[in-house]
Amino acid sequence: MxxxxxxxxxxxxxxxxxxxxxxxxxxxxxxxxxxxxxxxxxxxxxxxxxxxxxxxxxxxxxxxxxxxxxxxxxxxxxxxxxxxxxxxxxxxxxxxxxxxxxxxxxxxxxxxxxxxxxxxxxxxxxxxxxxxxxxxxxxxxxxxxxxxxxxxxxxxxxxxxxxxxxxxxxxxxxxxxxxxxxxxxxxxxxxxxxxxxxxxxxxxxxxxxxxxxxxxxxxxRRARENAQIQASFAERMKREVDERTAQLSALSEFLQVQSESEKAKLAGELHDELSRFLTPAQMDVNWLAGKCDDDGEVTRRLTRLTELLDSGIDVKRRIIENLRPSLLDHLGLVPAVRWHVEEACKAANLRCNLDVQGNVERLSPDVEIALYRVVQESMANIVRHARAGRVDILLERMTDGIGVTVRDDGVGMADVKVAARDSYGIEGMRQRLRAVGGRMDIDSRPGSGTAVRAFVPQRLSEALDATLTRQNE
Ligand SMILES: Nc1ncnc2c1ncn2[C@@H]1O[C@H](COP(=O)(O)OP(=O)(O)OP(=O)(O)O)[C@@H](O)[C@H]1O
Ligand SMILES: [Mg+2]
Structure with a gap:
């Protein structure tokens, strides 16, 4: 109808x-x-x-x-x-x-x-x-x-x-x-x-x-009563909207955490299962290539098989890295961010500068993955929308937490709220940070580039605890 x-x-x-x-x-x-x-x-x-x-x-x-x-x-x-x-x-x-x-x-x-x-x-x-x-x-x-x-x-x-x-x-x-x-x-x-x-x-x-x-x-008197009824109705509606928003936020945070843990699980399984076949296969092909002194079709096919296996292993590694950067788990936020930024800048032909100030050693895993995803989405946005020539990334330890800034010199935005209305990248970053008690703000003007600033409150002792826990692991 x-x-x-x-x-x-x-x-x-x-x-x-x-x-x-x-x-x-x-x-x-x-x-x-x-x-x-x-x-x-x-x-x-x-x-x-x-x-x-x-x-x-x-x-x-x-x-x-x-x-x-x-x-x-x-x-x-x-x-x-x-x-x-x-x-x-x-x-x-x-x-x-x-x-x-x-x-x-x-x-x-x-x-x-x-x-x-x-x-x-x-x-x-x-x-x-x-x-x-x-x-x-x-x-x-x-x-x-x-x-x-x-x-x-x-x-x-x-x-x-x-x-x-x-x-x-x-x-x-x-x-x-x-x-x-x-x-x-x-x-x-x-x-x-x-x-x-x-x-x-x-x-x-x-x-x-x-x-x-x-x-x-x-x-x-009637007008006043009506105004009171409207005010209490508006108040009730606001309360309901706030409750629903809080529920949705909680659900979204839960889904983010779930998604991260599912990705980590999938990455682990892919690594273990595919390695079981691909590594022996690669070793066998190498052995065969060493034994074969034929200059003809057999050697050519063995060479192609070696290349295909190498590509397969590469693809496996990329998929696993995208699902859950192994560097993040093994070496922490700074090396993982450095690797990702270098890869992205190389691929998009951008000049990049990563600056680390203070001790940004190991952080709790949920904080590390949240900040890593912020850098990942910001870099993706720069590549897709900014038309930038240069990107500056700053990771810094502050007295009360960790700060991450990703700044580009691209086209910028007139209104961040309007730009982010129908998409999920920016809102997703906010949700991730909120889930770890952090916050984010975006400073952008048309023609003056964009700066994404994320902050997660964390005391120094928490960071030390996280480092010790990982070392014990
Ligand atoms: N660094 C940037 N420079 C210029 N514009 C940007 C930048 N980052 C974001 N934008 C603008 O903000 C919009 C919203 O970004 P957001 O990441 O939320 O969505 P998206 O990248 O379009 O889609 P997705 O949901 O896949 O991330 C973009 O469509 C783009 O117009
Ligand atoms: Mg995006």
Missing amino acids: VREPEGNLQQPAKPVLPTKYWFPLLVALIVTGAILAVSEFSSRSFNRTRNDLGQSMGLQSKLLELQKNLAQAEAGQRGFLLTHKPEYRSPYDQAVTALPSIATQARDLAAEDKPGRDMLAALTELIALKMATMRSSLERADTGDFEGALALLDSTDSRALDARTTAAFESMAQRNTAALADRAARWEDSLDASRSGILAVVGLNAALIALLALVLIRDT
């Missing part, structure tokens, strides 16, 4: 904001609109009530002015009639001039209030009648009839007109006071309404903020 690669699956696009956040945000938007509407409504209502209040107060003041001017006119006229001095008339004359404009202003202020307007019209008519009576009285005084003029003012009709005018003023004032009280109450009502509206909106907003905070707290 062909599986669709996971990367090609169309994932549904995630919304920028989860749906659950939309509701509170939408309500917050509506609430903001409501706040605007409430504020606009309140402002208009305040303005209207303020205008109404201003009109009522203005009308009240105009009524008082009318009343004051009327009283001044009457007082001025009486003063004139009683004293006959013209200067007492001036309040009357001033009132005559002022009253019409005050009446017009009052009418303007009551323009939008029909009943008020009607009452004001009736009042101004009474004022006009009163002024007309005063005017007639003055006309009479102008003829010298002061008595008659006063009598006209004090007549029953004039008194009745005064009483009607006073009553009209009072009812107008009462109405105006009532209107003022009503508008003040409306002002308070709209203040209350606006306060309640704002309180309601603020309450709703507070509830929304609380709701959002709850959602956020819940989401944060």
Whole structure:
């Protein structure tokens, strides 16, 4: 079954904001609109009530002015009639001039209030009648009839007109006071309404903020829980990967050791078994060649047989050496490495230099074979990949162990990890060294060659023990 690669699956696009956040945000938007509407409504209502209040107060003041001017006119006229001095008339004359404009202003202020307007019209008519009576009285005084003029003012009709005018003023004032009280109450009502509206909106907003905070707290808690679950899952996976890696390493080390011992066994058996046939055969052929004085076909065939046997013995020796270098077992790491390096350099036409520093005598067999295999694989890599002209090998005894460095002047590598990803040579070296408690690092740059450095910790006493053990063997 062909599986669709996971990367090609169309994932549904995630919304920028989860749906659950939309509701509170939408309500917050509506609430903001409501706040605007409430504020606009309140402002208009305040303005209207303020205008109404201003009109009522203005009308009240105009009524008082009318009343004051009327009283001044009457007082001025009486003063004139009683004293006959013209200067007492001036309040009357001033009132005559002022009253019409005050009446017009009052009418303007009551323009939008029909009943008020009607009452004001009736009042101004009474004022006009009163002024007309005063005017007639003055006309009479102008003829010298002061008595008659006063009598006209004090007549029953004039008194009745005064009483009607006073009553009209009072009812107008009462109405105006009532209107003022009503508008003040409306002002308070709209203040209350606006306060309640704002309180309601603020309450709703507070509830929304609380709701959002709850959602956020819940989401944060969930996210934290998820992160914890993921972290513990990652931790578990890492532990499992580490365990598996350790198992694989142990298995690989075991296989390396097994493989080395199998190779050693095979090398021993090949040596013993093949030597049993090849050595006597070689001796017999040599004996036959010595006895034969024939210059013809027999001698030719004996010579070829000798050559074939020599080649066979050579091949046997090479196979055995590759399986388990006998020099390593008999003489130790330094001669085995020297022999291998010389062979490899000769075959690949490389200039080689082997440097041994300090006492690298006998080491424990597993350390010797591990370091020998590191040199063997490094040389193989140089021959196969490095395109080098020169190789330097350094074997050195350090205070705390043995170090081996194989350095070439070849093409180098850009990234060792990447280069070694799909092969086993470099990783195999690491495994071998790890199995004997050692480590390895590779220093390489493109164009600057490669240096493979291996180190196996080993105290000097261990090396001496190994030497003594081998000598006793
Ligand atoms: N001395 C070197 N100079 C340049 N490149 C090297 C050198 N040693 C290793 N490499 C690079 O590193 C890669 C990995 O080497 P490694 O020995 O692990 O594998 P390999 O030699 O390719 O195969 P094998 O598994 O048979 O050893 C090589 O393929 C090569 O590209
Ligand atoms: Mg290799």
